Amino acid sequence: MAIGFVFASLFLGEVRDYYTRFWWWDIALHISSGVLLGILGFLLVHIMNEVERIEVHMKPGFVAFFAFLFALGVGALWEIFEFTMDSLFGMNMQKAMLEDPSGLTDTMWDLIVDALGALVISLLGWRYLRNPQQASYLERWIGGFVERNPRFFSR
Structure with missing residues (x-):
C-alpha cells in the first residue's frame, strides 16, 4: 500500500499532473495516507502490547485513540511542511480550492479526510x-x- 501511495502521489500526481486533472485526486491520497498512518500508529502500540519484555498493556480504546492521533498528527505536520515550502520557496503545494486562492480550504479538507481515514482504521483496530x-x-x-481453491494450496 505504501509503494502504491508513493507511486500515486509522485508519479501520477506530480509527473502526470493528476492533482489538477482530477479534482478528487488529493482527497483520495489524503484518505489513503490517513489509513496508512493509522495502521502504522496502531501497529506501533499494538506490538508494544504484545512484547513480553515491555510491561505495558494498553486497553483497546487507548490503542485506537493513539492510532487516530498519530495519523492526524503526521497529517498536520505534512500540512505545515506544505505551508513552509510554499512560503519560503514559492512552491504551490497548497492548491487553490473552491474559489479560495489561499490554500486554507485545501489544508482543511486534507486534514478532514486524513481524520476520516484514520478514524476508519482506529475503529477497525479497536474492534479487532x-x-x-x-x-x-x-x-x-x-x-x-x-x-x-485447494489445488493451489495442497502439497
Missing part, C-alpha cells in the same frame, strides 16, 4: 482488539479463498 477470538474479515476472506 475487543474481540481477539473472532476472525477478522481479512482472515475469513483468506480462509475462504484457500478452501475454495
Whole structure:
C-alpha cells in the first residue's frame, strides 16, 4: 500500500499532473495516507502490547485513540511542511480550492479526510482488539479463498 501511495502521489500526481486533472485526486491520497498512518500508529502500540519484555498493556480504546492521533498528527505536520515550502520557496503545494486562492480550504479538507481515514482504521483496530477470538474479515476472506481453491494450496 505504501509503494502504491508513493507511486500515486509522485508519479501520477506530480509527473502526470493528476492533482489538477482530477479534482478528487488529493482527497483520495489524503484518505489513503490517513489509513496508512493509522495502521502504522496502531501497529506501533499494538506490538508494544504484545512484547513480553515491555510491561505495558494498553486497553483497546487507548490503542485506537493513539492510532487516530498519530495519523492526524503526521497529517498536520505534512500540512505545515506544505505551508513552509510554499512560503519560503514559492512552491504551490497548497492548491487553490473552491474559489479560495489561499490554500486554507485545501489544508482543511486534507486534514478532514486524513481524520476520516484514520478514524476508519482506529475503529477497525479497536474492534479487532475487543474481540481477539473472532476472525477478522481479512482472515475469513483468506480462509475462504484457500478452501475454495485447494489445488493451489495442497502439497
